Amino acid sequence: MGEYLGSTGLAIPGSGGRMRVTIAEVARRARVSKTTVSRVLNNKADVDAATAVRVREVIAATGYIPSAGAVGLARGVTRTVGMLVPGLTWPWTGEVLQGVADVVESAGYGLLLSTTNRGADSLDGFSRKVSAKAFDGLLLVEPPEAVRHLRVLHDSGLPVVVIDDRGRRPAFPSVGTDNRQGGAAAARHLLDTGRTRLAMVTGPRDFGCASDRLNGFHDAVRDAGLTLDPRLIIEGDFMSESGEAAILQLLETGPEFDAVFAHNDLMAVGVLAGLRKAGRAVPADVAVIGFDDIPLAAHTQPPLTTIRQPLREMGEAAARRLLARLGGVPQPEEPLIVPTSLVVRESTAKRTAAAGRE
Template sequence: MRVTIAEVARRARVSKTTVSRVLNNKADVDAATAIRVREVIAATGYIPSAGAVGLARGVTRTVGMLVPGLTWPWMGEVLQGVADVVESKGYGLLLSTANRGTESLDEFSRQVSAKAFDGLLLIEPPDAVRHLRVLHDSGLPVVVIDDRGRRPAFPSVGTDNRHGGAAAARHLLATGRTRLATVT
């Protein structure tokens, strides 16, 4: 059975507020009391609820990511890259798909409105821009991946296939290739 903060408080003969103050290294806790609380925490293996810590601090250490679906050919590489960076910074990644259209977007917006994330990454599904503008304007960090050249009014990362193709052709020609072909 999972040990709760109430159980730690009961065993240490203090209030839940005192346990919380010890966990957050507040200076206004008597040293002997803090030692007793830490001993109970160690003995019980208590682990604070990430959700409760997030509510108290106003930080979830979670990045939300909305993608249109998981079957796009390059989606695995994008997700792995995002996960590597997010996790290296001590954050978790919560992935949602927009494969149910407006229903998915509405559910994702509810999660965001509940402050479930510290920031959002989005591979822009159609019809998402109005949702994003509201979220971005509320102060939530939003970054769009693969903006398809729309350049929204907030940070975005995209590709330009025309310029990328031209750069590839220039490189091949500069290295002496003369018979270029495009496969689509």
């Protein structure tokens, strides 16, 4: 571990703030080397007691206080955690970020937040922060294109924990959701409400989470002795516009359906809009279920049933994993999978017998 070798401190009392005390000034006044001052600051035991007293008297007299950041850098740590997210406008980023901040701040660490909003330019700026060792470890809400870069960062010795691994399961610590179990829960709930003609708006098929949600849904339907009609499965892009476009396409070209599972809440919001535009009532004509449980889900018309990802808990768990690693505790490289849960609201209200005969 390196020692603190100096930084700018506070202004000398009486100087009107025009001069700032440096470690060199403290060393000159105490008639010692900067290294000796450093060793006093770092509470090293091999400094002569009288010398240490003299140095501390000069420090007190001049008002010199080293910056905490500079001390950390000199010791090889910043007590700062970096976090890279795709963007701050993504609906559930705030919940994950709050979970991270609660844990990090309570442990006395700072949080350095970066986004990939500007694509390559953002990643270039982030790479400079990595090169400058601006943080001790990294939490990353994985943008799809980042997987190959994560291995390089991890192998270089930077502690990395991924949040929401999109089903890719990188070979280092990550925290994700049980997407397959969530998809199965969505199917079982729709079947329990009497729906049997099930449609699905998936996420992009190259996302592992979309494949897991589709496969879990398919498993539960098969276990119930039913089959999914491939004509009622259409791919979206996780944005609300794609959910609306998908449902309007299904209404125009596909067979009849009485329920829709959208792979995230944003697409489910689009599905609701498309059904409303087409004059279909929810849930009387079609039940709709989403995935995520973003804050908006409770305020749609009707309120949206969804599969809840425990977003804040995921942020907390990832932050705890990273801080443990920074504290020298080895972390398993197997993913930590956080279970989902079903949140029932009005968009999947059970069909009455009368409604079923209509």
